[in-house]
Amino acid sequence: MPTMRYREALNQALREELEADENVFLMGEDIGVFQGAFKVTAGLLQEFGEKRVRDTPISENSIVGAGVGAAMLGLRPVVELMTVNFALLALDQIINSAASIRYMFGAQVKVPMVIRMPGGAGHQLGPTHSHNFEAMFLHIPGLLVAVPSTAADAKALLKAAIRDDNPVIFLEHEWLYGQRGEVPENGGPGRFGEAAIRREGSDVTIVGISRMAITAQRAAETLSKEHDIEAEVIDPRTLRPLDLDTIIESVQKTNRAIIVEEGWPHGGVGANLAALIQEQAFDYLDAPVGRVAAADVPMPYSKPLEQAAFPHEEHVVHAAIATFRDI
Amino acid sequence: MAVRQTDAPHKLPDKETSVEVLERMLLIRRFEERAGEMYAKAKIGGFLHLCIGEEATIVGAVNAMRTTDYLMSTYREHGQALARGTPPEAVMAELFGRVDGVSKGHGGSMHLFDWERRFLGGYGIVGGNLPLATGVALACDYKGTDDAIVCMFGDGASNQGTFGESMNMAALWKLPVVFMVINNQFGMGTSLERHSAVTDLSKKAEGFGVPGSRCDGMDVLDVHDAVGEALRKAREERQPQLVEAVTYRFRGHSMADPEEYRTKDEVAEWRKRDPINVFKQRLIDEGVISDDDFEKLDERATGRIDEATEFADNSPFPDLDSLYDDIYVYGDQVKGWYAVDERAPEPHRGEDEREAGDLAHELAEAGAAYTHEEYEEDRWRHSGDDNAGGGEGEPAGGARDTTGGGD
Ligand SMILES: Cc1ncc(C[n+]2csc(CCOP(=O)(O)OP(=O)(O)O)c2C)c(N)n1
Numbered sequence: 001m002p003t004m005r006y007r008e009a010l011n012q013a014l015r016e017e018l019e020a021d022e023n024v025f026l027m028g029e030d031i032g033v034f035q036g037a038f039k040v041t042a043g044l045l046q047e048f049g050e051k052r053v054r055d056t057p058i059s060e061n062s063i064v065g066a067g068v069g070a071a072m073l074g075l076r077p078v079v080e081l082m083t084v085n086f087a088l089l090a091l092d093q094i095i096n097s098a099a100s101i102r103y104m105f106g107a108q109v110k111v112p113m114v115i116r117m118p119g120g121a122g123h124q125l126g127p128t129h130s131h132n133f134e135a136m137f138l139h140i141p142g143l144l145v146a147v148p149s150t151a152a153d154a155k156a157l158l159k160a161a162i163r164d165d166n167p168v169i170f171l172e173h174e175w176l177y178g179q180r181g182e183v184p185e186n187g188g189p190g191r192f193g194e195a196a197i198r199r200e201g202s203d204v205t206i207v208g209i210s211r212m213a214i215t216a217q218r219a220a221e222t223l224s225k226e227h228d229i230e231a232e233v234i235d236p237r238t239l240r241p242l243d244l245d246t247i248i249e250s251v252q253k254t255n256r257a258i259i260v261e262e263g264w265p266h267g268g269v270g271a272n273l274a275a276l277i278q279e280q281a282f283d284y285l286d287a288p289v290g291r292v293a294a295a296d297v298p299m300p301y302s303k304p305l306e307q308a309a310f311p312h313e314e315h316v317v318h319a320a321i322a323t324f325r326d327i
Numbered sequence: 328m329a330v331r332q333t334d335a336p337h338k339l340p341d342k343e344t345s346v347e348v349l350e351r352m353l354l355i356r357r358f359e360e361r362a363g364e365m366y367a368k369a370k371i372g373g374f375l376h377l378c379i380g381e382e383a384t385i386v387g388a389v390n391a392m393r394t395t396d397y398l399m400s401t402y403r404e405h406g407q408a409l410a411r412g413t414p415p416e417a418v419m420a421e422l423f424g425r426v427d428g429v430s431k432g433h434g435g436s437m438h439l440f441d442w443e444r445r446f447l448g449g450y451g452i453v454g455g456n457l458p459l460a461t462g463v464a465l466a467c468d469y470k471g472t473d474d475a476i477v478c479m480f481g482d483g484a485s486n487q488g489t490f491g492e493s494m495n496m497a498a499l500w501k502l503p504v505v506f507m508v509i510n511n512q513f514g515m516g517t518s519l520e521r522h523s524a525v526t527d528l529s530k531k532a533e534g535f536g537v538p539g540s541r542c543d544g545m546d547v548l549d550v551h552d553a554v555g556e557a558l559r560k561a562r563e564e565r566q567p568q569l570v571e572a573v574t575y576r577f578r579g580h581s582m583a584d585p586e587e588y589r590t591k592d593e594v595a596e597w598r599k600r601d602p603i604n605v606f607k608q609r610l611i612d613e614g615v616i617s618d619d620d621f622e623k624l625d626e627r628a629t630g631r632i633d634e635a636t637e638f639a640d641n642s643p644f645p646d647l648d649s650l651y652d653d654i655y656v657y658g659d660q661v662k663g664w665y666a667v668d669e670r671a672p673e674p675h676r677g678e679d680e681r682e683a684g685d686l687a688h689e690l691a692e693a694g695a696a697y698t699h700e701e702y703e704e705d706r707w708r709h710s711g712d713d714n715a716g717g718g719e720g721e722p723a724g725g726a727r728d729t730t731g732g733g734d
Pocket residue numbers: 029058060082086089401403451452453454480481482483484485511513514515580712713734
C-alpha cells in the first residue's frame with residue numbers, strides 16, 4: 001500500500017471527487033493561487049481552473065452562507081475555512097442555515113456541503129488561533145462531524161463527506177497534516193459512524209479524539225510496558241454519527257473508560273461520552289469514567305505554558321492508572 | 328485617482344521632529360529585522376508578521392495622534408506598539424513568550440497591548456478590531472472626552488462584514504474614530520484586485536456614511552497630513568473617517584511565505600520607494616542631517632534592539648503555576664469552581680487555589696517538558712499561519728526552516 005501524508009491524502013480525495021462529479025467545487029481563502037494555507041489544495045487550481053477552485057475574499061460568514069445557497073441548488077461545495085478559529089465568524093450560517101434548513105423547510109431541500117477546517121494547539125498561536133471545537137460542532141443537530149486521525153481515514157471520510165447529502169463539519173488537525181500513513185490505492189469512500197479499534201486490550205478503554213487518538217495509542221504502549229495495563233484504544237473517527245456500540249462493547253469488557261480530547265473540559269466531548277457510557281454501561285463500570293482535556297484556560301502563547309495546557313501522553317497514563325485506584 | 332494628499336512634496340517639519348520621525352522608523356525596521364532572525368533561531372514561536380515597508384504609514388499616523396488618543400491594530404502590530412512608545416524590551420520579551428512581555432507571555436506577537444500608552448491591542452482575527460474601535464469611540468463620546476481612536480487594518484479585512492457594520496454604526500452615532508486601511512496590496516497571497524471588487528478602498532465606506540481619503544503610505548509626511556486631518560474631522564465634527572494608506576509589504580505575509588503570488592521585480596520596484604531611504608535621502612539632500620549623522624542614528628537604533636533582545640533573552644518564562652491566573656476578575660461573587668483542570672484526576676480550583684495539587688503540578692511539568700526536547704513527531708515546520716503549509720514534516724532541527732507555505 002502506498003504511504004503518504006495526511007495532507008496528500010486529503011488532496012487526493014478532493015482531486016478524485018472533483019473529477020468524479022462536476023457539481024463538486026472548492027471555495028476558500030487562499031486555496032488557489034496560494035495553494036492553500038496548509039497546501040491541502042495544492043495543484044487543484046491549475047488542474048481544475050477558477051470555476052471549480054475559487055479563491056474568496058476574507059469573509060467567513062458569507063463564504064459558508066454562499067456554500068449553503070449553492071448546495072440548496074444541488075451543487076456540492078467543499079468550503080475550506082483557513083482554520084477552525086475562523087469558523088467562529090461563520091457560526092450563524094453554520095448553525096442557523098446549514099444545520100437547520102432541511103428541517104426548518106420541511107425537507108424540501110437538502111444542503112450537501114462540506115466545511116473543512118484545521119485546528120489544534122501546540123504551535124504557539126495564542127488564544128485566538130489554537131481552538132478545538134469538536135464539542136461545539138457535536139452540540140448542533142443537523143451537522144455531521146468527522147475527526148479523522150490517519151491519512152487513510154482522512155481520504156476515505158472526505159470522499160464520503162463530499163458524497164453525503166448532509167452538511168458535514170470536517171475537522172482536520174494541523175499537527176496531523178505532516179504525518180504519514182498507508183492509504184489504499186483506488187479506495188472508495190469510508191463510512192461515517194464506524195469507530196476503529198486501534199489497539200486491543202482488556203483492562204481499560206481509552207477513546208481518543210482526532211490527534212489525541214495518536215496520543216492515546218502512545219500512552220497505551222507505555223501503560224503496557226511500564227504498568228502492566230493493557231488498554232484498548234478506540235478512535236471514533238466520526239462524532240456524529242457516533243459508533244457508541246463499539247465503545248460500549250469495549251467498556252463491557254474492560255470495565256473502565258477514559259476519554260482524551262484536546263478541547264476544553266466543560267461541556268466537552270469527554271463530558272458527553274462519559275454521560276453516555278454511564279447511561280448505557282453503568283453496571284459494568286468499576287471506576288468513574290475519566291476525562292483528559294485541555295487546561296480550562298484560553299490557550300497561552302508562551303511555549304512552556306502552552307505545552308502544560310494541552311494533553312500529552314503522561315496525562316493519559318495518569319488518568320488510566322487513576323481508574324485502578326482504590327481497588 | 329490620486330494617491331497623495333498633494334502633488335508637491337510636503338514641507339519638512341523642524342529638525343528635531345524630522346530626526347525623531349526617522350529614528351522611529353529606523354527603530355521599527357531594525358526591530359523587525361531582528362525579530363525575523365530570532366524567529367529563525369526559534370526564540371520566537373507561532374506566526375510572525377513583519378511590517379517592513381510599512382514604517383512610514385505607521386509612524387506618520389501615530390505622530391498625528393495625541394498621546395491621549397487610542398490606537399488599535401492587527402496581528403501585524405509590533406511597529407504600532409513601538410511607534411506609540413512601548414519599550415522594545417517589552418515587545419521583544421512578549422515575542423519570546425517571557426514574563427516581562429507586554430502581555431506577560433500570554434498573547435505573543437499577534438496580541439500585544441499597552442494600556443499605559445493607549446495602544447489597545449493587536450488582534451489575531453481579521454476584521455475583529457473594527458467593532459472594538461467603534462466601541463472605544465462610543466466610550467470616548469459617552470464620557471464627554473475629546474479623545475479619538477485610530478483603528479488600523481489591512482486591505483483584506485475590508486471584506487469582512489464587520490467593515491460595513493462598524494462604518495454604519497460609527498457614522499450613525501457620529502463617533503470619533505478614524506478607520507485606517509493599510510493597503511499593502513495583498514491579503515496573504517491574494518492581491519487586492521483578486522479580493523475586492525472596489526479597489527479604491529478610500530471609497531469603500533462612502534455608502535455607509537464614512538467619507539474617505541487616500542495617502543501615500545511610503546511618505547511619512549503625506550500620511551501624517553491625511554491622518555491629522557481625518558482625526559480633526561472625527562474629533563471636532565464627529566464625522567468618522569476612512570483613510571487609505573497605499574503601501575507595500577516588503578516581506579512575506581508571515582515568516583514562511585514562499586511568495587509565489589508576486590514577482591521579484593514587483594517587490595524590487597516597490598523597494599525603490601523604501602520609506603526610510605526616501606525620507607533619509609530628503610533629510611540629507613536638504614542639509615538637515617549628514618550621512619554620518621544617519622550612521623549614528625542607525626547604530627543607536629541597532630543598539631536599542633541589542634538591548635531589547637538581551638533583556639528578552641534574560642527574562643524568565645512564566646511560572647507554570649500562573650497558568651490559571653488572570654482569566655477572571657475575582658470580586659464578591661460566591662466562591663465556586665471557576666476553572667476545572669481535567670488533565671489531572673485531582674482538580675485545580677483555578678486562581679483561588681493557585682498552588683495546584685501535587686499530581687496536577689507534576690502533570691503540568693510533564694507537559695512543559697516538551698518545550699525543551701524536540702517532540703519526536705512534532706516536526707511541524709513553522710511555516711506560517713495558517714501555515715503549516717510547508718510543514719512538510721521534515722525535522723525542524725535546531726534552527727527553524729521557514730520555507731513552505733502559510734499565513
Ligand atoms: C477571520 C480570519 N480569517 C482568516 C485569517 C487568516 N489570515 C490572517 S492574516 C490574513 C490576511 C489579511 O490580509 P490584510 O487584511 O490585507 O492584512 P495584512 O496581513 O496584509 O496586513 C488572513 C487571511 C484570520 N486571521 N482571521
